[in-house]
Amino acid sequence: MKGRLPVHVTPAPDEALLSWLCRLGALAGLSPLAFARLAFGIDSRTRPEWWRRPDPDQLAVISLRTGVSPGKLCEMTFEGWLAARDDEHDERLSAWRATHPKRRPNGGYPAAICPHCLASDKVPYLRRAWMFGWLAVCPDHRVVLERKCRACGNILRHPGLDAKKPIRIGCCDRCGVLAASVDGPIALDSVIELQQTMLALKRTGRGGMPGVGIVDWPVFTAIVDLVLRAVWTGTAVKAREHLFARIIADLGREPDERFRIEWQGNYGALVLMTWLLGLWPDRLRQMLEWLNAPGVNDIIAGLSNLAEAQRWKLLEVTGEAIHHRPRSEIWREWLDRLREDGVDVWKLAREERNWQRKERLTALAMVSEGRTIEVAAHRVRASVKLVERWLDIGAIYGLDAVTAKPIRSCELTPIQRDSIGGWLVSNGRSGPQPIGWTAEHARSEIALRFGILVTPSAVRQLLHQYRRSHRPFAPRIVPLRDHKPRE
């Protein structure tokens, strides 16, 4: 293994070492695994991510055989960047990671790419910035990084150096289409700012962060973990959606923008953090209340890999949010507000002819005048859980949402079906529980948006029916005229 390699590729600006090695290998007709072994004597099987922080002698060999200086090679790695709490793992801030902190996804590494960058490349290559694991926005184009192939909906993956066949960088490994494009959602300025501050923190190890003051990178990543665990584990979909709606309103955005943000991904997490850090720790406390999340102490206790000093720092930073209000206070506040607004729930219950609605109103009236939920539930022969759900729905969506009679799918007019079906397909967040939407939640959203309360089975039917008539990842807002009226 002496002398220069017969193939040469000049590293592109901000290219990741991984990408450059894959390109060199492809030029030689070799897989990344075979190329690293034959050209540099490096075995990537056990440590495919070695390129992030290579040993000095690995760099020396690569430099010798390619003629690229060790300094230049270093710029393509994460040498000099502080890693903490697996922050470089792909989709690091996703809901999935919050609910499965210990699991690694199978089959390659999910990638986040900027379609603009790829569109401007003569030869497509992967930027080192995309490999941070939590980055959400392209620093050059200010667009949200993409994680799915637009052509076929497949999750995009970047190769590992253990790949056994030559790699075509930037292409979907299912349909082969290059993930390049010149459009895509523009990120919020505040998110870009936060991302820059986070990058600086990762680089220097310690620095100022709006809201929380001077922190080091490991503590900040733990703060983000705390927030994501509070949002995604054990909370109700309704409460989360209420939170997202409030965030969008507080950030001064159009209400519909909430449906275009992928809250389950890195970008959604950074939007959430921007909002929280804007009024920290008040908003953290507020968020925990709305979500009826466990106390900060309990969430911190559930975080793994936390040193004692970091635990104390977290407790200090989360401050008064430690004592957030229980759900019962939120119900009480709503019931008191109803009374102040002159709504007599007992009177409504007495006058109601439909027995189902009568029961619900009776239970609410009893809780409103101070009886316990258990007593109210016993009186109307419902479970305690069900009465709590009525209270949740009421506190979030109003009294009408508790008592409205749901409409079945067959009772909707064709226009209603088309508008609701189209909206569901483009905006309903699918995905497994606990991070996706339930039919129960989707119908509350529909009630708010269209003023029609449908049955949960109508939601499932419409979603099923309209999903079949749409290609995956068609434009997210589907114009109504594109649908054919159905009978």
Ligand SMILES: [Zn+2]
């Ligand atoms: Zn870009």
Ligand SMILES: [Zn+2]
């Ligand atoms: Zn594809």
